[in-house]
Amino acid sequence: MPSVESSNNSIAVDAPSEHDTHRANAPIVKLCPHSTGVSCGSCRLNELCLPIALNEGEMEQLDNIVERNRPLKKGDHLYRQHDGFKSIFAVRSGSFKSYVLSSSGAGRVTGFYLPGEIIGMDGIADRTHANSAIALEHASICEIPFNQLESLSLKLPVLQHNFFSIMGAEITKDQKVHTILSSxxxxxxxxxxxxxxxxxxxxxxxxxxxxxxxxxxxxxxxxxxxxxxxxxxxxxxxxxxxxxxxxxxxxxxxxxxxxxxxxxxxxx
Amino acid sequence: MPSVESSNNSIAVDAPSEHDTHRANAPIVKLCPHSTGVSCGSCRLNELCLPIALNEGEMEQLDNIVERNRPLKKGDHLYRQHDGFKSIFAVRSGSFKSYVLSSSGAGRVTGFYLPGEIIGMDGIADRTHANSAIALEHASICEIPFNQLESLSLKLPVLQHNFFSIMGAEITKDQKVHTILSSxxxxxxxxxxxxxxxxxxxxxxxxxxxxxxxxxxxxxxxxxxxxxxxxxxxxxxxxxxxxxxxxxxxxxxxxxxxxxxxxxxxxx
DNA sequence: ACTAATCATTGAGCTAAATCAAGATAATGA
DNA sequence: TCATTATCTTGATTTAGCTCAATGATTAGT
Structure with missing residues (x-):
């Protein structure tokens, strides 16, 4: 296979992790060097993600609520349609698609999520995921429990602002897709x-x-x-x-x- | 004949309106909410709108940042594509469509907004409206300056929560439209x-x-x-x-x- | 009230993309 | 490794919805 330079898959590979916060159900896979880091502060994506413009102390507070190291294998679900909504996720490496199952059987893809992007906002409104999300390749994510994000956003104006912006960007993007599909x-x-x-x-x-x-x-x-x-x-x-x-x-x-x-x- | 508007037409008359178009950045005649008899507390849409579950004191604080009484005639623009973003708007009566102008001339409608719905979130992400919004009939709106909404959301957890929910609902709705258009x-x-x-x-x-x-x-x-x-x-x-x-x-x-x-x- | 303009309906034919079909290539797993 | 399955490509044919065209109905401006 002709290697198209260091594309997507190679970036951002998981964390080295001295203090691994591996969770009970977290899969195995050892984490590669250099990476997106074990903290927002050391993550190379932090300027594209929730922590934009947070100072050191603020970022530490965000770090405390972020749950890392939940690598997923290709085909693993991050969440499923109708699942209760608990968290949004920042894609650290790899990629996901979101999709809904139509009553007529066929699934319909509603979005693709690449590193640095936020997935899971489809559950915010009614606390139930409207889509399923599945890893398209080996992937790792940061899980951000939404209730804690809300609480912290009350204390950190920049964080609140960032999250409003991220949601606003999702809305704008969806409207662009609307135009594409309709015309x-x-x-x-x-x-x-x-x-x-x-x-x-x-x-x-x-x-x-x-x-x-x-x-x-x-x-x-x-x-x-x-x-x-x-x-x-x-x-x-x-x-x-x-x-x-x-x-x-x-x-x-x-x-x-x-x-x-x-x-x-x-x-x- | 059932009609969309009705309801709050009792409220005050017009702004001076030398010009037909009320642009988002046009000067606003702000009347004291109580003098018009309309405040969030007395609005029949308040259970569907930003103030859901706010207590009396909280609602009063919200009232203080809401600018009312900007009636628009059919064909008036609420804002135009590329306008600087300052506010979101709650539709009080009447209806709007949002649209983009494609380079190929034809406009593309991206959404319809009915009473009790929020319009203008397409400007949150990059502080510029991605769409234009135009009244489909005589309409009135509540303008909510976004910076003040952000500030107040830091103080009122319920308000922050509501606005996250409203944005989340917009995202979920757009994804549903995606499915409709794609399949x-x-x-x-x-x-x-x-x-x-x-x-x-x-x-x-x-x-x-x-x-x-x-x-x-x-x-x-x-x-x-x-x-x-x-x-x-x-x-x-x-x-x-x-x-x-x-x-x-x-x-x-x-x-x-x-x-x-x-x-x-x-x-x- | 009258005229112009916009909006809505209906028909006839056309075309972009779907469907149906058949192989080829690539990925996965025992 | 080979077998199996999933994915991708290409061709032939069909069709849903578009375009073009013409007319009627509503709405808006003077």
Whole structure:
């Protein structure tokens, strides 16, 4: 397999952990060096995550409520639809998809979550998760018990502000997806999707032009409201036009400008 | 004739209104809440809005930051895309749509907002509104300056909790829309839309079976990713099957159960 | 009240993407 | 390792919803 540089999977791998707060049910897997750290203060994602702009003392208080080291294997569920809501989660490494099971059997993917992103906010409103969330690859997360986050947010204005912003960003993102689904052609959806993944990887310091897709074509199709076949055909077509290179799940964005033209400028 | 608005129209007259458009950053004539007879405490929507479960003293503090009496005429903008974000708004009467202008000219409706609902959260994340919001009919709103809401939320745990819940509900709702747009047929979308409007009216004490649609067929189409023609055809078709009655924008849901069957059970 | 403009309906045909079908490739596990 | 399953690709065909077009109904402005 041609290695598309150090993509997603390699970043952020788990914590070295002197004082491991391993929980009883926490899986095995030994943690690699350098990492996202055992504390928010030493996590390389902290400028993209809940702790933005917290001072040292504040970050320590946040650290105290964060539960780390709950690595998940591919296919493990982080939570399931209808589960009681207790926590939100920050993706530390790996990736997740959220999905709902339609009554007609087929699952529908509602989101993908990459390192530095927050998953689980679908349970805040009615204290029950509206989606299931499943690891697309080996992954680790920080669990943030919501009640404690609320309490701490009362004491730390910056934390409250950050969390409002994170939720606001989720709302804005969902509305953008709404626009994509309600008005873009299949080709525009795919181009937009690739550019979106690209900038989300860029955000955590990974290459915006060469990356690994952790999800299947089927997942992408469900997310974008297309069939697997259409996704596959369009990736092939974009490659033939030299806009991208595709090697199974390794993607290279060869001509980002023309991809942006396809989606029509004002996309993410 | 059942109509969306009604209710709080008793409250005060207009701001000076030399200009038709009340922009978010336009000067506001703030009247003392008690002189208008309207305060959160006396608002019939207060159990559905920000003040849920606030005690008297807390509600008074909220009242002090809420700016009321900004009636808008049909077609007035509440804010425009790219406007600086200052406030969120609670719809008191009337209704709004939010939309974005695509580079390709056509506007895309991203949401409808009915009495008791909060509009403007699309600006929280990056302090700039991602959408425009326009009144679909004569409407009045409560403006809640966001910075003050944040400050007050630090002091009133229940208020903070409520606002987290409201944002969470928006996220959950957007994800449901995602599912609708990515996997429902045109007929399912229309049925689901009608049921959604129905329960939103029911929430504020209006009839869930007979109501007025404040938006055009075109708006509905943009929102649902369908053309005007398809929306029109499907409403006619549902009427022919005796599931609904349509008289221009007056809708009666005749057979809610079969509408639910169409969308496949687990819808709103 | 009258005119213009917007909104809604209906029909006929077209097309983008779905469906159906068949293989090829890659991942997983005994 | 090989066998099994999951994923991906490509082709042929169908179809749901779009586009184009024309007309009627409402609403808004003077």
């Amino acid at each position: 873009y052609s299949a080709e525009q959806r795919i181009a937009s999707f690739l550019l979106g993944i690209s900038s989300r990887y860029a955000r955590v310091g990974l290459s915006p032009t060469r990356f690994h897709l952790p999800m299947t074509r089927g997942d992408i199709g469900e997310y974008l409201g297309l069939t697997v076949e259409t996704v596959s055909r369009l990736l092939t077509a974009l490659q033939k036009r030299d806009l991208i290179e595709v090697d199974n799940r390794e993607i290279a964005l060869v001509d980002k400008d023309r991809l942006k033209e396809i989606v029509g400028a004002d996309d993410l | 429902y047929s045109a007929e399912q979308r229309i049925a689901s839309f009608l049921l959604g409007i129905s329960s939103r009216y029911a929430r504020v004490g209006l009839s869930p079976t007979r109501f007025h649609l404040p938006m055009t067929r075109g708006d509905i189409g943009e929102y649902l990713g369908l053309t005007v023609e398809t929306v029109s055809r499907l409403l006619t078709a549902l009427q022919k099957r005796d599931l609904i009655e349509v008289d221009n924008r007056e809708i009666a849901l005749v057979d809610k159960d079969r509408l639910k069957e169409i969308v496949g059970a687990d819808d709103l």
